[in-house]
Amino acid sequence: MKQFYILLFSLFLGYSSFAQSDSTSLEIEKIEKSLKYQYGEISLGEGMAKLNVPKGFKYLDAEQAEYVLTELWGNPASGTSLGMLVPEGQGVLDDDSWVFDIEYEAMGYVKDTDASEIDYNELLTTMKEDMVEESKERVANGYDGIELIGWASKPYYDNEKKTLHWAKELKFGNAETNTLNYNVRVLGRKGVLMLNAIAAMGSLPEVKQNIPLVVNSVTFEQGHSYFDFDPEVDEVAAWTIGSLVAGKILTKLGFFALILKFWKVIAFALVSGGGALYKWVKGRKREEESVIIEEQEKVLN
Known part of the structure; x- marks a missing residue:
């Protein structure tokens, strides 16, 4: 059961990173197409x-x-x-x-x-x-x-x-x-x-x-x-x-x-709501990683 939870947490973290990467790529593509x-x-x-x-x-x-x-x-x-x-x-x-x-x-x-x-x-x-x-x-x-x-x-x-x-x-x-x-x-x-x-x-x-x-x-x-x-x-x-x-x-x-x-993330943040969003995304990512690590430690103990 412990191994199952660890795998589940790992998959969640991977999916979160993938989703962010996919959204960023779409925004960058939008920026590139806007240039004449x-x-x-x-x-x-x-x-x-x-x-x-x-x-x-x-x-x-x-x-x-x-x-x-x-x-x-x-x-x-x-x-x-x-x-x-x-x-x-x-x-x-x-x-x-x-x-x-x-x-x-x-x-x-x-x-x-x-x-x-x-x-x-x-x-x-x-x-x-x-x-x-x-x-x-x-x-x-x-x-x-x-x-x-x-x-x-x-x-x-x-x-x-x-x-x-x-x-x-x-x-x-x-x-x-x-x-x-x-x-x-x-x-x-x-x-x-x-x-x-x-x-x-x-x-x-x-x-x-x-x-x-x-x-x-x-x-x-x-x-x-x-x-x-x-x-x-x-x-x-x-x-x-x-x-x-x-x-x-x-x-x-x-x-x-x-x-x-990180310039692709910065470009995504600017298009999606400015520099404040970029700082928020970074903060959320740190919080999520901390929570996952804590949960993994609880499971292992």
Whole structure:
């Protein structure tokens, strides 16, 4: 009889988990179907630049990108996204999902004369120190702290195409899996287009493979390119190539992350009634597990 009750309790716990998993999957499917992807040529920044959605990708507009970044992934609201590129065949809530978020910073014309003189190892040390302070600010605002682990891909500047890219490996809070933040900067006449790949570290090879394709998909319109700079009328940025890499990651240039653990449950909770529901579900689950354990102990004794 004791074995029967233990089996019964185990089946109950398994059914409860299965039912929750099934409901979550249905809600995630509903979210994915609600997103409207675009293809072809996309105008960015009111005609400042254009994006030709590259083969193998699909595009979410600015409003939907902001929804994904904040409501689904739990990042601070910024309102700066111009949209995002999502790999074809993937959804934003897939376990192995990754995206390129697109932004623009009107910081002025960035001189690139320092590009060949930068000691990136020394720069990394400084960035780690700065990250400690910026992480404190993030924690104070109710978000997980961030630790800069190191370069996932060392900075590289393409002088011909006026593009800069580098990648950082970061750890969010107590997350078991580190986050990849692959940064691409396309220099323009009055500012910089920013394409940030947000992914898990395991996606690094796939992200790097697509960098040339993504870089070539974005171009400044005539009159806005780096080569259209007019020193008589245009403002020169206080930023340089080195300071772009080491810039204020959390504020000036923006920063986002994937929630790599429990993010499907979070998405389900948001759709079904907000963050309070998520906390309630977690609390109920702990209570149920405690009751089951107590009952098992009574039966065994």
